[in-house]
Amino acid sequence: MADKHTHEHQQGHGIGGFFRKLFGGGQHDHGHEHDHKHEAHGHAHHAAAAHDHGHAHEAHGHEHHDHGHGHGDHGHDHPHPHPHTAREFQPDEKVHGYYQLLGLALKELLIEKQVFTAEEIRKAIADRDAVTPAMGARVVARAWVDPAFKARLLRDAHAACNEVGVDAGPTNLIAVENTDTVHNVVVCTLCSCYPRTILGLPPSWYKSREYRARIVREPRAVLKEFGTTIPEYMEVRVHDSTADMRYLVVPARPAGTEGMSEEALAALVNRDSMIGVALADSPAKH
Amino acid sequence: MSDGSFQPGQRVRVRESYPPGHIRTPFYIRGKVGHVTRALGEFKNPERLGVGLDGTPKKTLYEVRFKQADVWPNYNGPVHDTVDIDIYQHWLEKA
Numbered sequence: 010m011a012d013k014h015t016h017e018h019q020q021g022h023g024i025g026g027f028f029r030k031l032f033g034g035g036q037h038d039h040g041h042e043h044d045h046k047h048e049a050h051g052h053a054h055h056a057a058a059a060h061d062h063g064h065a066h067e068a069h070g071h072e073h074h075d076h077g078h079g080h081g082d083h084g085h086d087h088p089h090p091h092p093h094t095a096r097e098f099q100p101d102e103k104v105h106g107y108y109q110l111l112g113l114a115l116k117e118l119l120i121e122k123q124v125f126t127a128e129e130i131r132k133a134i135a136d137r138d139a140v141t142p143a144m145g146a147r148v149v150a151r152a153w154v155d156p157a158f159k160a161r162l163l164r165d166a167h168a169a170c171n172e173v174g175v176d177a178g179p180t181n182l183i184a185v186e187n188t189d190t191v192h193n194v195v196v197c198t199l200c201s202c203y204p205r206t207i208l209g210l211p212p213s214w215y216k217s218r219e220y221r222a223r224i225v226r227e228p229r230a231v232l233k234e235f236g237t238t239i240p241e242y243m244e245v246r247v248h249d250s251t252a253d254m255r256y257l258v259v260p261a262r263p264a265g266t267e268g269m270s271e272e273a274l275a276a277l278v279n280r281d282s283m284i285g286v287a288l289a290d291s292p293a294k295h
Numbered sequence: 296m297s298d299g300s301f302q303p304g305q306r307v308r309v310r311e312s313y314p315p316g317h318i319r320t321p322f323y324i325r326g327k328v329g330h331v332t333r334a335l336g337e338f339k340n341p342e343r344l345g346v347g348l349d350g351t352p353k354k355t356l357y358e359v360r361f362k363q364a365d366v367w368p369n370y371n372g373p374v375h376d377t378v379d380i381d382i383y384q385h386w387l388e389k390a
Binding site for chain 2: 181183198199225226227228229230241242244245246247248249250251252253254
């Protein structure tokens with residue numbers, strides 16, 4: 010243990026450490042070893058403690074939000090007669106895979122070569138995190154109250170977003186409208202393409218193989234699992250965003266929203282309704 | 296059309312071909328017949344970008360609509376359900 014500890018610290022700094030991990034013999038440990046004194050407090054505490062150690066998590070920082078930190082699911086509330094050995098350890102995250110390590114190594118190299126700074130990376134991640142579905146909701150609410158805007162949105166979504174102060178950035182955006190006869194739902198079966206510049210980061214289920222495989226194969230069954238039942242007389246239209254375009258669903262305006270302000274309407278436009286797995290919220294719920 | 300381009304409404308078949316590489320045409324749609332709903336513009340060819348080239352010449356991208364009943368055997372839903380897929384011109388042929 011003492012040897013390991015020293016070893017880790019020698020390797021843990023600078024590029025050399027990651028390159029050795031990558032190419033030099035599968036050293037999987039990533040610095041949890043010195044946490045052992047926490048373990049007597051139980052799994053949940055340990056999981057939290059492990060998080061705080063921040064062993065270069067920043068490089069995949071924005072993916073963190075998708076992990077669903079369900080530490081409570083470990084069942085740590087059970088009576089505790091069985092002894093936890095000092096070495097018992099249940100990592101709450103997978104160890105870094107090959108490409109994560111490659112990414113970390115590349116990041117460290119680029120910082121060391123002064124291509125960019127760690128601060129700039131942090132800022133770029135923060136900027137990505139700052140994009141929320143509220144931006145898309147603003148676009149949808151405007152489309153609900155202004156038919157001419159809706160027509161422009163369906164024709165040229167990028168330009169229309171600019172009108173309401175939403176910058177879709179480099180995204181080639183297409184808005185598709187849910188009507189009385191068509192319900193749209195979006196997927197990327199090949200990877201996880203998503204209109205990130207106006208909706209933020211995709212939910213983890215959107216990237217799951219199960220959603221990606223099943224929403225094209227049995228969309229109505231999957232929608233039902235999201236609590237969304239589309240009548241048989243309507244067309245379910247799946248958009249597989251396989252290439253350069255990204256899709257935003259404009260959900261149907263809920264009944265009972267006549268006369269509501271644009272701002273109040275925007276609050277009804279939930280993220281999932283803009284992916285197409287849900288409808289916009291009913292005003293009764295708000 | 297002699298230049299290989301397609302018009303909205305035109306029936307097209309996705310080439311049934313399985314070359315290696317970075318292909319943005321999903322397996323499940325190869326060999327299937329649908330119709331072009333719109334041309335989406337010209338984009339760098341991902342198959343060339345994917346191997347470190349500059350992506351030229353650019354390829355026209357089409358939105359192609361398929362009936363789910365034509366895509367999946369025993370599709371469990373009404374005949375009017377559809378799937379729209381963005382497909383580059385060189386993956387399409389007249390049907």
